[in-house]
Amino acid sequence: MKKKSQTQNSESVKFKVHLEGKDCNTNIISLDDLQNLVAGVNGLSKYVTRQKLGKNIKSKLDKEAREICTLGVKDITKGSAILEIEAYPDGQQKLDENVNTEIIMRETIRLINDFQDDESKIPIELGPYFDSLTKPLNKEESKLSFDLYSASGRIIVKSQTLTILSRGKVQKILSRRRLEGGVIYGLLKEINLKDYSSKIELFNRKLEKFYFEPHQWESIRDLLESKVEVKFEGKGFNRKMINIKTINSFQEKEKMTAKDLLNSGVIGALKHREDIKNSVEYAKKLADDLFK
Amino acid sequence: MTEYLLDTCIVIEMIRGNEKTKLWLTELNPDDKILISGWTILEMLKDQKSKRDMENCVKKFAQYKFLWANPEKCDDIPELLIKYFHSNNGKRGNCIFDCLIYETAKSNNNPIIVTRDGDFNFVNDIEVLNLQNNNKYKIEYLTASQ
Numbered sequence: 001m002k003k004k005s006q007t008q009n010s011e012s013v014k015f016k017v018h019l020e021g022k023d024c025n026t027n028i029i030s031l032d033d034l035q036n037l038v039a040g041v042n043g044l045s046k047y048v049t050r051q052k053l054g055k056n057i058k059s060k061l062d063k064e065a066r067e068i069c070t071l072g073v074k075d076i077t078k079g080s081a082i083l084e085i086e087a088y089p090d091g092q093q094k095l096d097e098n099v100n101t102e103i104i105m106r107e108t109i110r111l112i113n114d115f116q117d118d119e120s121k122i123p124i125e126l127g128p129y130f131d132s133l134t135k136p137l138n139k140e141e142s143k144l145s146f147d148l149y150s151a152s153g154r155i156i157v158k159s160q161t162l163t164i165l166s167r168g169k170v171q172k173i174l175s176r177r178r179l180e181g182g183v184i185y186g187l188l189k190e191i192n193l194k195d196y197s198s199k200i201e202l203f204n205r206k207l208e209k210f211y212f213e214p215h216q217w218e219s220i221r222d223l224l225e226s227k228v229e230v231k232f233e234g235k236g237f238n239r240k241m242i243n244i245k246t247i248n249s250f251q252e253k254e255k256m257t258a259k260d261l262l263n264s265g266v267i268g269a270l271k272h273r274e275d276i277k278n279s280v281e282y283a284k285k286l287a288d289d290l291f292k
Numbered sequence: 293m294t295e296y297l298l299d300t301c302i303v304i305e306m307i308r309g310n311e312k313t314k315l316w317l318t319e320l321n322p323d324d325k326i327l328i329s330g331w332t333i334l335e336m337l338k339d340q341k342s343k344r345d346m347e348n349c350v351k352k353f354a355q356y357k358f359l360w361a362n363p364e365k366c367d368d369i370p371e372l373l374i375k376y377f378h379s380n381n382g383k384r385g386n387c388i389f390d391c392l393i394y395e396t397a398k399s400n401n402n403p404i405i406v407t408r409d410g411d412f413n414f415v416n417d418i419e420v421l422n423l424q425n426n427n428k429y430k431i432e433y434l435t436a437s438q
Binding site: 050051123124125182183184253254255256257258259260261262264265266267268269270271273275276277278279280282283284286287289290 | 295299300301302304305306307308309310314317318320321322323324325326327328331334335336338339340341342343344345346348349351352353355356357386388389408409433434
């Protein structure tokens, strides 16, 4: 978003952000809160624009879309802040005949309402934007809501109110991104008997840490600097090694079984992609895109 | 134990959670092998709209073996493409990828190709299972290009 003294534009809309229940002294809003709100709104509106245009916005068009909004702080009183974001088509090139700033910002509010109603509807890639948007909601009494007005001041749509409970919804979205278990291949580089952890070096030289049970020490100690296959479970920093064995080559992978596929967690992973109606046509599109 | 090589459209249906396709999978012997071509994986990774989701799916698939065609089999592809155009009345469809999937199957002990597309008419030396031809697994709204 770009701060700019902007003249009225017939296609512009006003997007008001109401943040309440914060320790805002008069005329001061925390820079962190401001940055997070801007990053969240910007990310969501950019996503909507991308969806509406049906492709990744690149080069000049990307610049147009990125600069669609300008931010102004409307009013800050003790304990609350109203930010006014004016959104307008910035530049000469129109985004699309059927896409205008009102539609983009209305859809942005719809996404926020969908998130509040049922976070499982929200695509995983939007997790970081909702994370930024809700970061200011760090107190029981903090509330966040959004209104969309036309340039003439007519209200178009209001959002639901987000609260500290919305932070839990974000965690649920972000947790969908983490593997819950699986198998990796790499070199066993470190064994730490202080906390019973090991580090495996992957093909990209990245080290991945896995905890193991003390009784597994016997089966691990001779594998240092060996190529290994590690079966693990758990997410993030709490990954626990289930089994470790040496392998001759990183290429020695097994074929997937029907049972493996059913238990993989892959089935239904793209359930939210309502735009994929015809798999045959979508496969053709993917094939066409591969060589682009 | 039977081996099945999934066409890209079937992989898409799996990750979209299509119930008819899932039904087919659940009715297999649990030890039947479900194979995916490396080309399908590359296609998935180029998906523009759900990059992270696709990457997560690929990460999960990556613990298993992907199938590739042997280089010498790929020498047959130009000739196959010509056959393809003749058998599909000049329609090109997904010609290169269908040929790659076919050669992948021929390079890996001829697993059954599972698809919903009729575009494998250009070959008759491999078994093709078209789920659209079975009422139990047929998706009504999907128009397969037969």
